Amino acid sequence: MDALIVIFLSGLISLFIAFAKKPVLVLLTSTVGLLIAIALFIAQWNNPVTLFSYEGLEFTNTALLYSIAASIFALFSILIGYNSYKKQPEHTGEYIGLLMFSLVGAVCMLAFTDMFMFFLGLEILSLPIYVLAGTNKKDLRSSEASLKYFLMGAFATGVLLFGIAWTYGATGTFKIQEIGDFIYNNQNTGIAHSSILYVGVLLIMASFLFKVGAAPFHFWSPDVYEGSPNEVTGFMAAVVKLGAFGAFMKIFGIAFPDLHAFWAPALVIVALITIFLGNLSALNQIHFKRLLAYSSITHVGYALLAVLTLSSNSIENLWIYLFGYGFSIIALVAIAKLLNDDEDKISAFKGLAKRNPFLATVAVLALLSLAGVPPLIGFFGKYLVFADAFTQYPLIVIIALANSGIGIYYYLKTVINIFQKEEIEESKIEVPAIHIVVLSICAIAILVGGLVLSQYKLL
Amino acid sequence: MKIEQLVPLILLLPLLGGLINGVLGKKLPKKVVGSLATAVMFIAFGIALNVFFQLHDSVRIDLFTIIRLDSFSLNARFLVDDLSIWMTLIVTGIGSLIHLFSMGYMSHDEGYYKFFTYLNLFIFAMLILILGSNYFMLFFGWEGVGICSYLLIGFHYSDEKKGLLNSIAARKAFVMNRIGDLGLLIGLFLILSTFGTLEYNEVAAKLTELSPSNWMLFGITICLFIGATGKSAQIPLFTWLPDAMAGPTPVSALIHAATMVTAGIFLVVRSNFLFETPGAQLTQDIMLYIGLATSLVAAFIAMRQNDIKKVLAYSTVSQLGFIFVALGMGAYTAAIFHVTTHAFFKALLFLGSGSVIHAMSDEQDIRQMGGLKKFIPITHLTFLIGTLAISGFPLLSGFFSKDEILAHALHHNAFIYGALAFSALLTAIYMFRLYFVVFHGEFRGSDHVKSHLHESPLNMTFPLIVLAVLSVVGGALNIPGSHWFSHFLNHNVTGLDKVAELHVDNSSLITLMVTASVLTIVALIGAYSSYVMKKQLPVSDDKITGWAKLSANKLYFDEIYDVLFVKPIELISKLSHQLIEVLFLNNVVLGVAKSIGRTGDLVKKIQTGRTEWYLLWMVFGIIGLVVYYLVKI
């Protein structure tokens, strides 16, 4: 809870500091705030006692793990976004402040114990992003992205609330633990299988599928990813997914585990559609961020396997998966931003190996990690999730593996682009110091993260 | 310091030397480079000695886990027992001597620092191979030495005369080794799938409880053996070793005589528990007969070679065959014993030949030599000792080690004994031929060369002397009666303690020794009479006929391989290109790819970019879920 407050306050302060027209101060405030927050999260590991606390938020180790990851990625997005925002100092505060608030929402979504905090967290997470997506005020595409995201998001919120309402009607409580107990206790009576409850579960699932961007609720993601500024895209892909999946795991793992037999088959179908749709759409993409969007859809499909499995490890596996994914995606959007190609075509990567070997290296690492090449972190995430799911859903895992085979094709296409030499000789790209730091951290994490993480049992 | 710290140090030193030379070597003066590389080797040797003396039971040293997954894990772990430390001693000891020798030998070479970098890295890889506690580490080192040997064979790739040949030889070695490695790799996979681990001791432990089928054991062992044939130059993969002589002579001495080529033998001895299983009996026999054939064939070929290094190379192959016969009979300690002595005298001989070539200003054809004994006395003396040792002259090291193998052979069956004795005789003959032709008679080279004849500097002769001494006394290690070496190896090496040790009674021992000595001396006299008395000389290749011609042309092995493998493979590849790629791949596979691409386009059509459609899809999704629910209940 303390960390949460720290994040919120530093966001607030950075809002006001922005009036000083000194972007550096804003950056400093937010960075320091986030670092303190991360430190607090770590300090809270295995000891629940904190200065402030609220029954609605319970920071278990799981929540902390996800929150730390989310904070790190938020910090990265702030850092890589900084350079583009310091050009108009008056907006720096808004950008960073909104990101921080959104992070607050994400943390709420990871630590909630009842539907109140979950719903609030979801909204606090979403609303700032609706705005952030449209930060390129003059760019019609950006506004369009923001509008689309907003309209569909609002719709999804309605659906979610409807679902929550039905669930409440069936169980008479908002606390997920009590919901779980209620269902567990009445398993054999009809009460736990009333149509009211089932409809509620399905509606909640639908809204989750929207948030994580699974078919057929995924349509917003390619457009929004493409339209919004790169750093926001990175934030969406890394932090929002963490928050959404964390909450997904939590609700379906704590509240509805005993209905697994009911909702699992639906989720299986959704996962399969998602994987195929994402892969096939990604094949012939020419826009890089769209490619990332579709690949992220595919990854969501893979990650859903972890939600399906719900074994003792799946929470940690999912975390490793999303953690690795976040590093890759943030590195890639940062690099794409540096290339600053207006239509951000994949062909913009041509000759990157010549123009800037450092960027090229990081990009290749990130892409290979997304493709799941050992021993990069992406491989470990995939391996753990798939291996965990294999006992229950062998067939689906095999299909998923086949699909990651297809996936390698379009990742390698980009890699090849990087090493091709370009037609028109372009100038070298100069990389700001901040980017160098962030990208190097990402590269290191991608390289050794998997090897290191696979040594320990975190949860 | 304790062993736990010392052993990693042994590994670290050559690596460090290699890295420093590799990075800074270009800038540093040759003196510094050479002495650094040599110094680390000597220090490593010293440490190895230290470990050797304080080692009692086998020690396991965990460095770190390379990959840990819930199913299995690969460990960077070392196993220090008598076998590995003994091999370490050989590698570092002879290695350091050869480093010292190279400082003089390579002094005129511009690739000086590269040479020493490779050499150090080779030692590092070899030590990993030896000290690793599991097959993964072994494989790692295995490939490492493979690469280093490849680099060093083709070291003079830019040489204007022989550059192309050198690189071709390097490539040949590389390919041959790959074939072997494939076998080894399959073997490792089989082991992993059967035992679920690659650790030697765990495999040995699981062997009893799992008791896998004989066929599986046969498969594993035969695959391991194929790997061994590649690295240790046995039929059918031995042809790369003679060509490997294209590398600088110290390399031939270190890698292609003393250490690397014994990796295969080490592998078999390490996995003795696998080879001793009933399932592996067949493998053992195969090993035995292939070893026998190799030793005979190589010895026969060596009879009529005129390149001083080629002769030695074939003798190496033949000796390795000898050792494999021992392995085939389960005489592991005898094998390692012979490996040791062979390392001594073969290194000695190669360095000697190196010194000769150095003196002859890079002339390798023995027909151009002769009467060198008065020009380069030290080299001559040491070379003589080496020759006597390898041809099993009484009371020299080779005598005892060969004798032990022969004893096993006799015990095993008489035919093998006869064949081995014959090959030993051949060895003696061609070695003496080589010796007499090179060092006796009068000089046949050009006066220009003659004017340059000179004894090598001390840092080249010193190793020769040391090795000569070792070749003389080396036999004492396992002298009949004490058998110190056997007991030394048996007491803490996994599996070896179970292998029954053969003790021949004195009478047969005497007979054996007498026969061996007689054979050697006969060969000596024969060679002396023909090459010194009769001044008979190896004639140029076109005149020779019959057996000699066969021998001179290496029994046409390369040609046969060319017809048997290379040509058909070329044919197959042409065909497969036509059929598989052009017809099949281009149509079917690309067709599939195309259709996938098309579906991709189709799917993209759904993404109309119109919000109302997206919303509609979402609603469809929800409706779908509701329908699912209605169907579900």
Next chain:
Amino acid sequence: MVLATVFESGLSMEYYLILSSILFVIGVVGVLTRKNAIILLMCVELMLNAVNLLLVAFSNYHGKADAQIFVFFIMVVAAAEATVGLSILVLMYRNARSVDIGLFNKLKG
């Protein structure tokens, strides 16, 4: 008389459920059919209000107050959402001179 019976029997749960469902569906249909973004927004609000009705009814049914608090939260969030939405619409209007969602399909494929 008819009127009497309706008021006599007190409204049972089903009515509320049905009513709110109908409201919700009206909202959804509105979202699907209308092209004007502002009206879409209104329809979404309608959906939320349907939820509010449902929640209040349930909280009455369970005899607990927490759902009503939840309703407060929903209202506030809805207001915030409306604010954000309207500002986005203003932005959109400035760029495209229209709030017809049918026109916004630059991003696709």
Next chain:
Amino acid sequence: MSTANDYLPILIQAGVAIGFVVLVLVVTHVLGPKLNSKKKDANFECGIESKGDARFPVSVRYFLTAILFVLFDVEVIFFYPYAVNFSDLKLEGLLAVIMFVAFFLVGFFYVLKKGALEWEK
């Protein structure tokens, strides 16, 4: 327990009211004389010819203010539960509400500093 009878008067009254309104509207429409001419139908802007459309684009400032109003207005509902039982909540509740209002004011100040409420700019 309320019965139908208690509701009846209300119904009657409502009926009467609605009926009257409708009646008046209808009657005036029917009875009133109708003289239509172009000049009469044209909308009269104190003698000046009318031009352009009545629906002219509104300045964004209106929207902004309206939006902000909505935002700040709705938050008031949080005072209702407090108002209902502030006596039970004692000091704690008061503090909570003060905090709530404080955050509100922070937001308000931000809006001010941004100059969202300045009409002329």
